[in-house]
Amino acid sequence: MDMSPYRDLFVSEARSHLSAFGELIVHIEKSAADPAALDELFRHAHSMKGMAATMGYEHIVALAHIMENQLSRIRSGEFPLQSVIADLLLEGSDTLARLVAEIEAGSSTSEDTTGLIRRLATFDPSAKAPTISKTPHEGTEAPPEPIAAAPHQFRQTDSFKSIRIRTETLDHLVNITGELITNRYRLAEAIGLADATECREPLHQLTGLLRALRDEVFKARMLPFAIIAERFPRLVRDLARKQRKDVDFQLVGNEIELDRGILEEIAEPIIHILRNAVDHGLETAAERVAAGKSAAGTVTMTVCRDQDHVEIIIADDGRGMDPERLKQKAVERGIISPERAAQMTTQDAYQLICAPGFSTAATVTDISGRGVGMDAVREAVQTLVGVLTIHSTSGRGSRFVMRLPITVSIxxxxxxxxxxxxxxxxxxxxxxxxxxxxxxxxxxxxxxxxxxxxxxxxxxxxxxxxxxxxxxxxxxxxxxxxxxxxxxxxxxxxxxxxxxxxxxxxxxxxxxxxxxxxxxxxxxxxxxxxxxxxxxxxxx
Amino acid sequence: MSRTVMIVDDSLFMRKILHGILVDKGYIVSAEAASGIEAMRNLHGNHPDIILLDIVLPDSNGLDLLESIITTCPNTKVVVCSSIAQPLVISKALDLGARAFIQKPFTPEKVAEALEGLED
CATH class of the missing domain: 2.40.50.180 (CheA-289, Domain 4)
Incomplete structure (x- = not known):
């Protein structure tokens, strides 16, 4: 049987399984007592294996099979899904994603998966895990806390009521709508000059129709925030592991819809703020306990809608920023004059971190150093006709608020x-x-x-x-x-x-x-x- | 007359492949369902001759679903189609009333063979 007509479908479905897979592992790692989520995780691995077998992609079958096996053991209660096996499973899903990308690109497999398969197969749950203990004082491995997590929700099954449209088509529709609105103003002006009263009614109708067209075009471009947010829990988890910090990440408002173009532009700035929060914002467990805080830091990301705007709020309960130190540093770097610094309000002082040249190599680490700086974050928000506000309380944490229009261009x-x-x-x-x-x-x-x-x-x-x-x-x-x-x-x-x-x-x-x-x-x-x-x- | 088939599988990819094979072999695909709920909803007033049923579904265990299907439409022949090849699962499915078992991954021939082997 010629399977090539099914290749694209395989790639897109495999992607959605893998993305859900990664998301679920992070979810389950935080809330061990969610059997429904474990079942779904198993189902994703199982489906990957079945699909790959049908397509004859043996290298994917082999890896998905061993992942499915281990999940089956976790599901039967043999051992919990903890950080070491979670790392292995995530590595597995990352590897599968690369293999799927190779299939999509039509290139032959270059990756050797035998090492990973062996590590998965020989995983020993009883071996001491090099994890960050939840209770650093006691030094013993505490049993996973039964966190009262929200019950896992299944995704909606795909509906045949929707079709796929190339994003360029939607961009063209926005451009055409924008030009139509510009032309309506031209027409209105000409009608006014010519005093053509008989044109007023059709113009009024046109105005209403254009408004409806604009709304529909924008609606078609709206996507839930979840589209970009899927990877954030995983990102925070990995950053926290790297920094040896224990971080509880909460995400609220995943369902809020935003224009595709805005989502695309805002993902990188959000990642940068999250990196900063985990890397610089949150203290180490020891520092936190010494300051009378819980050992685990919290980073929350809240998305909420306010009329024509959406606010994305990223807050941490870390060390916060000291406005006086920020001012001092800005004066040292020649960004502001000492006179200006003296006049500056606390609120203005926090904005200094967005000044070009404010952060230097000395403060840029392996983690936050990559990608964009806060000046680029502010620039990205401004390009979207949005506003970035920074709040902070020394010792209590920082809060970054991005206020964005829900649509672009108009x-x-x-x-x-x-x-x-x-x-x-x-x-x-x-x-x-x-x-x-x-x-x-x-x-x-x-x-x-x-x-x-x-x-x-x-x-x-x-x-x-x-x-x-x-x-x-x-x-x-x-x-x-x-x-x-x-x-x-x-x-x-x-x-x-x-x-x-x-x-x-x-x-x-x-x-x-x-x-x-x-x-x-x-x-x-x-x-x-x-x-x-x-x-x-x-x-x- | 061509026989009608309902495909129950959560994977769109699998449904499309099965659809292709079935149409090619002269069957009519009367419905597709991606979940147990959808399958049961489709059975309202529309009993296909054959149901191809996947065992691992997002909202239900295929074996429980198999029982409900057989109660709802006893004349429909259910063929279980899964990559779970444990003998216990297969014999349980057959005990519950499944007429055949197709092991995934399948070839078009294997699917055709299983369906043609169903006695009326």
Whole structure:
């Protein structure tokens, strides 16, 4: 029988088995008393073996078979699934994943699995495991704690009501929808100029239909957070093992949906924050016990929806950050002046870790050193028109909040005028708009400030912040001001005029325009002008 | 007249392969089910001539399911299809009323042979 037509199906199904397999091992390792999850784990290994046998992939059969055997012993209660056998099984599933990738690529097998198969086959549960003891004081291997874990849920079986679409097709749909919205504004402007009243009704209809189209297109692009989160428990587990720390990782809100494009961009930054949390944030068990904390550290990741936004919150209960030390370090590195450091609020001091050049080789370890730094994390969040906020309490832990729009490309913005330029301020960064009387603008150490709810907020000119020429001496009695919220820090910008609110299709800027400070993208207005999108957080 | 078959297997991959073999051999695949619940739901008002049943399913033990199927539609012939080749499991399935056992991995011939061997 010619099996080649079934190869793609084999690859995709094998992948989903392996991904679920890895996820389950981490789950079971934490909550030994979950027989349903053990059954499912066994079923994944069993299915892998059966499928591979049908396809004639003997090397996969051999490895999956020995994994299935050991799982069968665990299932019958012969020994628990603890770290050593969990490591072996995870190594097995990683190896299987590579073998599956080779099959997909059509290349021949280069990997020798006999060593791993032998190690799995000769695994001795009675041998002393080099694990981190849960109770470091007693020095004896404590029995696994019966953690009251949520009962394992089975995945839904696949439905024939859905079809697969290439992601490029969905990207094109977003682009076309964005262009349609831009063109609707052009049409509306032309209709207004021509005073063509008979066109008003169809235009109104078009507006409604475009909104429905936009919503449907975005809905089609939404994926649950779980898509990227599947690997996080495993990642934290492996990092913790490497660091010899005991970490309890909790993930809430896996089902919250986000745009595929955002999920794709945000995975790496999240991994970096998780790495930092385990590597730098959490103390060692001994340090924790000395500080009167539980030996095991906790890292929680919470995803929640707030209207048009999603917040991803990563918190640890580790040592936290010391704002004074951060300021001192930033002054030493020449990132800020001592004067600026003296004025800085605690909240602002935490943001310093995102300044380019803040972390140095001395603090970069094998674990966190890879990949992106916190400056890149902030940049990634800003590119998504999101906001990153950092909170910390010395000795109690740190909390990183990423507030992101749930969709990409099309955002609501406040349109303001500065000289000859029209600028768009993403609505998620705008707290409110105000008309200020001259008497409401105060002087504080030579800088204009205003009082908002009793707090002094610096007032800046958006023109000056963007390097535009200052306006002629203002004769207006009122100063039009936009109050912006940059990750919890309020900042007021004076503008010439507020033109209104508009839905805009964000287009990225190419070099050299992409290097403009304070500008994150552009859009084309109804009358064909280019409107720059202001990145308020870069002006903070 | 062609005989109708329902395939019960949690693997889409396995269902597609079995589907290909069955259609090729002149059977009509009247339904596919990925779980025990789905299989029982499909049996409402639709009793196929033959059911190809996998033993390891996400929501139920295939042997328990086998019992429910035989109670629900005694005229349907159930063929157990699994890679679990323990003699105890096979004899238990046959005791419960399964008409044949196909060992995975199978060849199209083995599947055809098992189905053709079913007596009416």
């Amino acid at each position: 955002i609501n913005a406040l349109i303001v005028q500065c000289g000859q330029f029209d600028l768009a301020l993403p609505l998620n960064a705008v707290a409110r708009t105000m008309e200020l009387k001259r008497t409401e603008i105060l002087e504080n150490a030579g800088s204009p400030t205003i009082l908002v709810d009793g707090a002094q907020i610096p007032l800046r000119s958006l023109r000056q912040s963007l390097g535009l020429p200052a306006p002629a001496e203002a004769e207006d009695a009122l100063t039009t001001t936009v109050l912006c919220d940059v990750g919890g820090t309020l900042l007021a910008f004076s503008v010439d005029h507020i033109s209104g609110q508009q839905e805009i299709f964000v287009r990225p800027l190419r070099s050299p325009l992409s290097r403009l400070r304070g500008v994150s993208g552009a859009t084309i207005t109804g009358d064909g002008r280019v409107l720059f999108i202001v990145d308020v957080s870069a002006l903070a």
